[in-house]
Amino acid sequence: MNKENILEVKGVHKRFHSKGVTVKAVTDVSFDVKPGETIGIVGESGCGKTTLGRCIVRAYDASEGEVFYRTREGEEVDFLQVDKKKMKEIRKEIQMIFQDPYSSLDPRMTVLDIIKEPLKANYPKMPKAEMDQRAKDMAEKVGLNPMYLMRYPHAFSGGQRQRIGIARALVVEPQIIVCDEAVSALDVSIQAQVINLLRDLQKELNLTYLFISHDLSVVEHISDKVGVMYLGKMVEFAPTEDMFAKPMHPYTEALLSAVPVADPKYQMERIPLKGEIPNPANPPSGCYFHERCQYCTEKCVTEAPELKEMPDGRLCACHRAEELSLRGFSYEE
Ligand SMILES: Nc1ncnc2c1ncn2[C@@H]1O[C@H](COP(=O)(O)OP(=O)(O)OP(=O)(O)O)[C@@H](O)[C@H]1O
Ligand code: SF4
Ligand SMILES: [Mg+2]
Numbered sequence: 451m452n453k454e455n456i457l458e459v460k461g462v463h464k465r466f467h468s469k470g471v472t473v474k475a476v477t478d479v480s481f482d483v484k485p486g487e488t489i490g491i492v493g494e495s496g497c498g499k500t501t502l503g504r505c506i507v508r509a510y511d512a513s514e515g516e517v518f519y520r521t522r523e524g525e526e527v528d529f530l531q532v533d534k535k536k537m538k539e540i541r542k543e544i545q546m547i548f549q550d551p552y553s554s555l556d557p558r559m560t561v562l563d564i565i566k567e568p569l570k571a572n573y574p575k576m577p578k579a580e581m582d583q584r585a586k587d588m589a590e591k592v593g594l595n596p597m598y599l600m601r602y603p604h605a606f607s608g609g610q611r612q613r614i615g616i617a618r619a620l621v622v623e624p625q626i627i628v629c630d631e632a633v634s635a636l637d638v639s640i641q642a643q644v645i646n647l648l649r650d651l652q653k654e655l656n657l658t659y660l661f662i663s664h665d666l667s668v669v670e671h672i673s674d675k676v677g678v679m680y681l682g683k684m685v686e687f688a689p690t691e692d693m694f695a696k697p698m699h700p701y702t703e704a705l706l707s708a709v710p711v712a713d714p715k716y717q718m719e720r721i722p723l724k725g726e727i728p729n730p731a732n733p734p735s736g737c738y739f740h741e742r743c744q745y746c747t748e749k750c751v752t753e754a755p756e757l758k759e760m761p762d763g764r765l766c767a768c769h770r771a772e773e774l775s776l777r778g779f780s781y782e783e
Pocket of ligand 3: 499500501631
């Protein structure tokens with residue numbers, strides 16, 4: 451592992467087999483993460499964002515690949531290969547926060563018990579009083595009223611339920627949090643509050659985030675770097691500002707053109723994406739994006755572009771990346 455990194459995702463594949471069909475949900479995804487960074491992962495529905503996140507936290511077993519991780523103790527491990535004993539020790543260090551705060555909280559448990567649950571699982575010998583105290587402290591940190599911790603999740607609003615989910619993930623003091631559409635189910639004003647909370651917690655607790663979202667405007671606000679996925683592949687990976695100012699992959703350009711802007715003066719011309727998202731059980735030949743790409747050439751139909759390093763250091767998988775000059779998200783008049 452590079453000394454600067456906390457996480458190195460290398461060649462991760464995930465294939466699902468069902469009813470005689472193989473779905474390539476994630477194909478050969480690689481990227482590096484430094485401690486304290488936020489990496490946004492974007493792309494249309496079904497492009498493999500959740501599957502990738504789940505492979506990284508080992509909720510799914512990846513079909514291939516490695517996820518090198520630097521533990522809190524400074525040890526380098528392949529998170530996908532560690533034995534049971536080691537896993538018990540370090541699993542808590544990489545947590546996931548889910549999309550739907552309505553279905554991911556057990557309705558029969560009090561909020562205090564929900565937040566305490568990961569402590570029970572990871573520290574079975576911890577005295578009850580200490581567990582209670584840690585859970586209460588964490589509840590307070592995420593802005594939940596300690597008076598209400600004996601209530602059940604249904605008594606809370608969507609934003610507060612997401613705070614419960616955040617407290618539950620943080621109570622075991624992880625280093626990395628995979629946030630899967632963590633604010634997507636919330637109203638825009640509540641979204642901003644939860645994002646601000648996540649940012650404050652990140653600074654205070656020195657957290658590293660993988661922030662999965664189909665909403666580019668949300669990702670722009672929180673991410674240092676963004677990875678764009680299309681049909682299971684990473685097609686561009688770049689610092690957020692560079693990507694928004696000057697995308698290098700035609701799919702990124704199309705996604706950016708569709709981001710809604712409040713001020714119509716700044717609205718850019720939308721680049722329509724032709725056709726439907728192809729079926730990942732039967733992907734197109736060559737570049738997976740070729741049927742929908744306005745810059746497609748003959749080579750694109752037959753040859754799959756590799757994710758390559760560009761002169762400015764970003765990664766892009768397009769045969770024409772360096773010759774095209776694509777439109778970014780401009781704030782200028
Ligand atoms: N358990 C599973 N079994 C079979 N196929 C699956 C499974 N989970 C996901 N898939 C398929 O893998 C592909 C990627 O799905 P995934 O849920 O990772 O996408 P996503 O980018 O998170 O989408 P969304 O934005 O809708 O959440 C899809 O084609 C999906 O149908
Ligand atoms: S490789 Fe070809 S089809 Fe694919 S994104 Fe680039 S220009 Fe478009
Ligand atoms: Mg998803």
